[in-house]
Amino acid sequence: MKAPKTYVKHLVLALLLVAVTLPSVEAQRRSSTKKAAAATYTPLSEAEIAKRVEALLAxxxxxxxVGQMAQITLDVIGKGDNRYSSHEPLSLDPTEMRKALVEYHIGSVLNTANxxxxxxxxxxxxxxxxxxxxxxxxxxxxxILYGVDEIHGATYTVGATLFPQQIGQAASRNRELVRRGAEITAYETRASSIPWNFSPVLDLGADPRSPRHWxxxxxxxYIISELGKEMIRGYEGEQNQVGHPEKVASSLKHFLGYQVPVSxxxxxxxxISxxxxxxxxxPPFRAAVEAGAHTLMVNSAIINGVPMHTNHALLTGLLKEELGFKGLVVTDWQDIEFLHTRDRVAATHKEAIMLAINAGIDMSMIPYQYExxxxxxxxxxxxxxxxxxxxxxAVRRILRVKYALNLFExxxxxxxxxxxxxxKAFEQASYQMAAESITLLKNEGGILPLSKGTNVLVTGPNANSMRTLNGAWSYSWQGEKVEEFAGKNNTILEAIQKEIGAQHVQYVPGVSYNMEGKYWEEAADRMDEAVAAAQGVDVIILALGENSYTEKPGDLHDLYLTEQQTELARRLAATGKPVVLVLNEGRPRLLSRFEQQMQAVVQIYLPGNFGGDALADVLFGDVNPSGKLPYTYPRFPNSLLTYIHKPSEEQKGQEGAYNYEADFNPQWAFGHGLSYxxxxxxxxxxxxxxxxxxxxLTVSITVTNTGQREGxxxxxxxxxxxxxxxxxxDVKRLRRFEKILLKPGESKTLSFTLNPQQDLSFTNSQGKPVVEAGEFEVLIGDQKKRFRLLENGGAN
Structure with a gap:
């Protein structure tokens, strides 16, 4: 659905006022609904919860x-031929429910059937x-404690508001919008009778090969910590009163070190040292624990040879004792079983259970063989x-969450x-986030924004797909059912047609995904037709990227964009018509084989159901892009460094350094993002x-809009x-960020406060935080200044 035109015309003003208006909108909404349950909800004190937990435990x-420590998937108690799928329309099996919930005392159910x-x-x-x-x-x-992965909106509820995936939300750098999205997700998740959300993801996205990078x-x-805290506040409320009927318990995942495997x-x-x-x-998990998150999910993989689900030092020693986490620790899917069948650290299933529970696991996401x-x-x-x-x-932690959620009442x-x-208000919040997440990476000759009278060819496998706009965890695990549920929304093609009129738009896919098969299967069945169509237009809008995927199905061997899409880009560029490349992808696929032939590059990540509308408004000037890369966009497959790296990895200025080909030379740097x-x-x-x-230390900087547009x-x-x-x-580290709106010619002076004991410390080889006196440099934009931190006691 296209965002209302009146909304689009006043978008900039709305974004300026968002921090002021959101609380009042929330207050008006609460007043208008006048729900008796919300009005009468009184949270239990920690002392009262503890008292009730101990009385029940006794x-x-x-x-x-033991039953409370077991979690099964919904199909187990659905009517069907086996535990792995259910008949449709879905109905529950009274016999299986009685066996699981009454005889085995199962305490938690997750997921959705089929x-x-x-x-x-x-x-x-x-x-x-x-x-x-x-x-x-x-x-x-x-x-029962019911949980679902609602990671970018209430993703398993028909009609719910789906937001950009987390990587796009990070690109927005807008704390208020992230929090608002989480508030809406909590509201719509509770509207589905679900009180527990397996979100946010606090993994360090430092490896672009990871199929869960997005x-x-x-x-x-620092960004992960800041936005993670905002998401937790949105889900749980300012005081973590998750029993409120519009709030849910959050789940931090995946503790710890999940997305940086060697392979x-x-x-x-x-x-990982x-x-x-x-x-x-x-740091993001520490910040989230301090923010009061109620539950946490464990990394499914192995660190230094030890499966995380058996790692007592990290699960109990670090998480529960050092960080003081009082919440519920749940496994990921089937992970205790995998200690025996995959990781082979347990000779039997029973030994695997012993190792995991003794390490600090409180609840097992079984999900099938609960007996x-x-x-x-x-x-x-x-x-x-x-x-x-x-x-x-373990049971004390589980019961505490159930009481906090007000489930007994x-x-x-x-x-x-x-x-x-x-x-509509929720949909506009999703559109708003998508609009602020879009990142303009290249704009050669100021080709963007385009005139609305421009004749364009829209092409590429991502041009007419709602599935690719949303990605996985959208109505289904791999996102293959998106088209069934999101048909009312606009694809990139449909949004552009509505933006400038269908008479100005030609469409040929050029390359197509096999939507019924594996996500990476492509067919270049209409490439010649796309090249021919380019002759009759002014500009080519080329939408490339990836089909939806997550977890193991998203593993890949080659980070370069596929051969078919690369060929399409090269052939279209050879027509001599300017090409605006739109990237709709979950991870930064390498473009160095053809990027120089593109006049503009726009990264939209996985922007959700209103991503097509937001993109059209950016391309044709209704919205001034403001997103910034939340990762380093690599140029080559053997150069996957993040911006956090060591001086020796840059080679610059080193005597005798000659291998400049291997210098740190990304396609685009972390934090890059252009404006109009x-x-x-x-x-x-x-x-x-x-x-x-x-x-x-107080740091001040003046920023001036020196252009002709508000931004x-x-x-x-x-x-x-x-x-x-x-x-x-490290060469440098991000310590603060703030997003501001400036009119043409307007200046603002910002001040930031740094606490050296927190912001200038580093972890030494013994894993201890250290702050050292000496010289430091502050960098903001193209400005630099040095200062010296004096020794404890005031001497140099």
Missing amino acids: QMTLEEK NRARTPQVWYQLIGQIQDVAMKQTRLKIP ETFGEDP GKDRTPAY DEALREYHL TFCNGLVELVKEGKVKQERIDD RPVTNPKDYPQFGS TTFAYSKLSLSKEELPWGEQ KEVVQLFTSDLYASGITP
Whole structure:
């Protein structure tokens, strides 16, 4: 659906006012709904929750406790020929429900049957039936904790608002929009009777080969920390009162070090030093724990030869003891089983259960063979191989989340109490995020924005697909069902046709994906026709990228964009017509074989259901692009460094350095992103050039819009530690960012405060944070200034 024209005309003003208007809009919405449940909700205090948990725990048998630690997938209790799929229309099997929930005391259910989205009304009916069995037929009347991956909106609910995926949200650099998107996701997830969301992803997106790269906030720990906190606040509320009927419990994932395997393939081994683990991977999780997140999901892979699900040092020692995490720790899909069948650190399933629970796992996402887990864990406790205290600790954490969610009082939420579900206001929030995420990477000769009278050829495999705009985790796991549910929305082609009129648009795909087969299968069946069509237009809009994928199905061997798409780009460029390349991809596929022949390059990531509309408004000037790359866009397959790297990896200025071909030379740098206006940085100042130990540093910078259009700029503050002892310092690190709106000729002065003990520290080889006196450099835009941090005590 195209964003209303009146909305588009006033978009810039709306973006300027977003931070002011959102609270009042939220207040008006709350007032207008007047839901009795929300009005009467009173959160339990921590002390009251603890009291109730201990009272219930004292009544539970060992079998009931173990059941609470088990999570099954919905198909297990659906009517069907087996546990792995259900008949449609979906209905629940009373016999299987009784066996799982009553006889085995199962405490949690996840996922959706047959890998497809359901309406809020169907979710209400299904979860209501499950809760009826749990709370009426079981001895202790403990509600089920239901969880789903709602990672860019309520993605498993028909009619819900789907947002850009996390990588695009990171490109927006807009904290308020990220938080607002999470608020809407929580609202619509609760409208589906689901109280637990497996989000946000806090993995360091430092390897572009990863098939889950797009699920991250990118490669910088500070951005991940900041936006992760905003998402948690949106999901859980300012005071983490997840029992409110418009909030959900969040789940931090995937703890820890998930997306940097040596092979680049999903769920394969990584080798990470303790220094790197703590310096780059841990900070977002530490910040999220401090933000009060209620649950956490564990990395499915292996670090330094040890599967994370058996890693007591990280799960208990680091997470629960050092970070003080009091919440629920859940496995990922089937991961305790995999300790035996895949990772081979356990000779039997029973041994795998022992290793994982003793390491610190509280709940097993089984998801099918729950009898093996429940019977095995009961036996292990009776044999003394798992202590009763470990079981009690796990169940205590689970029950605490259930009480905090108010499930004992209100196990289901009725969709009729959520009148804003799928509303125009929610859709505009999604459009707004997509518009701010779009990143202009190249604009040779100022070809963009295009005139609305321009005749264009729209081509490429991503030009007419809602599936590619959304990516995976959209109505289904791999996103293959998107077209079934998102048909009302505009593809890139449809949005451009509505923007400038169909009479100005020709369309030939040139290359097509096999939408019924594996995501990477392509056919160049109409390439000649696309090249011929280019002769009759002014500009070619070429939409390339990837089909939807995630996890193992998204593993690849070649990071270059495919041969068919590369050939299409080259042949279209050879026509002599200017080509605007639109990248619709989950990870940065290499373009160096043809990028120089493109006049403009626009990165839209995976922008969701309103990505086509947002792109059309950027291409034709209704919106001034303001996105910034949340990762380093590599130029070559053997040069996959992030912006966080060591001086020796740059070669610049080194005596005798001759291998300039291997210098750090990305296609586009982290933080890059152009605008239709220009910005100048000036008057960088520091509060002190010699900073006494224990004092804070104030950094000021003036930013001026020197162009002819109003625009938003992301001001990014980096620091460099010029010399360090023991550990070679990184070339630079991002410490602060802020997004501002400037009219033509307008200037703003921004001030940032740095705390040296936090912002200038590094992790040494023993895994300890260290702050050293010495010289540092502050970098903002093209401005640099040095200062010296004095020794503790004030001497140099």
